[in-house]
Amino acid sequence: MRSRIALFGGVYNNYLALEAAIADAQRRGVDDIYCLGDLGAFGPHPDRVFPLLDAAGVLCMQGNYDHSIGNELDDCQCGYTDPRDNHFAQISYDYTLANTSAQHRTWMRNLPAEFRLEVGGLQVLLCHGSPRKVNEFLWESTTSTHFLNHLADEYAADVVVATHTGIKWQRALSQNRLFVNAGVLGRPENDGQTHVWYTILECRAGETAVEFVPVTYDHQRLATEMRAEGLPGEFAETIEHGWWTTCLEILPAKERRSGKF
Numbered sequence: 001m002r003s004r005i006a007l008f009g010g011v012y013n014n015y016l017a018l019e020a021a022i023a024d025a026q027r028r029g030v031d032d033i034y035c036l037g038d039l040g041a042f043g044p045h046p047d048r049v050f051p052l053l054d055a056a057g058v059l060c061m062q063g064n065y066d067h068s069i070g071n072e073l074d075d076c077q078c079g080y081t082d083p084r085d086n087h088f089a090q091i092s093y094d095y096t097l098a099n100t101s102a103q104h105r106t107w108m109r110n111l112p113a114e115f116r117l118e119v120g121g122l123q124v125l126l127c128h129g130s131p132r133k134v135n136e137f138l139w140e141s142t143t144s145t146h147f148l149n150h151l152a153d154e155y156a157a158d159v160v161v162a163t164h165t166g167i168k169w170q171r172a173l174s175q176n177r178l179f180v181n182a183g184v185l186g187r188p189e190n191d192g193q194t195h196v197w198y199t200i201l202e203c204r205a206g207e208t209a210v211e212f213v214p215v216t217y218d219h220q221r222l223a224t225e226m227r228a229e230g231l232p233g234e235f236a237e238t239i240e241h242g243w244w245t246t247c248l249e250i251l252p253a254k255e256r257r258s259g260k261f
Contacts, residue, residue, distance in 0.1 A: 007198065011040075025200070034115060035053065040096035060111055061114060116157075127160065135164065139252045167190065168182060168183030182199040199211065224236075
């Protein structure tokens with residue numbers, strides 16, 4: 001029976017961070033590695049991600065980005081409402097769509113929308129945005145515990161794990177249940193640090209433990225490749241300095257105040 005798994009979301013084409021995270025999780029002896037979706041966006045060279053996932057046997061589900069790329073839709077279905085956010089999201093999406101092979105688009109189109117699994121005797125639900133909507137943003141400062149308990153009840157889960165927001169967090173729920181945002185590998189957390197994050201979830205004897213693991217990688221190389229591919233300088237600056245320069249308007253007030261812009 002599996003009892004210890006690694007989880008991450010939002011690869012965002014950051015194949016260098018993905019490679020480092022996989023190696024770290026394997027060294028730690030986890031039972032399985034799961035990706036919660038959004039393989040593309042933001043970074044360079046989309047097709048470099050897939051061989052790494054395949055070689056490590058990473059179990060992948062479909063995020064909004066993967067659904068859009070797989071079905072060759074017009075946009076990323078990211079859930080932004082601000083024109084500036086959507087402007088940069090469209091640049092990112094168009095680049096990723098154009099540079100993802102037909103083989104990998106087909107693969108993404110057929111990914112599952114969620115995973116339900118047993119970990120250490122507990123029922124764990126893995127989703128992208130939330131169990132009810134793939135691009136729902138569940139922020140720590142604005143998501144009530146009452147609502148998270150409702151999700152755990154409605155979807156019959158002891159542990160719910162999501163991503164999509166780009167910022168990790170966790171919260172204990174009633175009846176010894178748990179909600180976790182696993183964070184993303186694709187870009188830093190708007191905290192002035194250049195590392196990114198993945199999560200280790202351990203469940204034993206009805207108890208859960210969460211470890212958020214920082215991932216250091218060659219971020220300068222990634223930023224250089226982003227510029228060489230003609231991606232916006234704002235994207236590369238976030239990788240270099242750890243502060244978000246785009247997708248800011250979607251942030252709630254508390255999360256935005258913690259950033260630089």
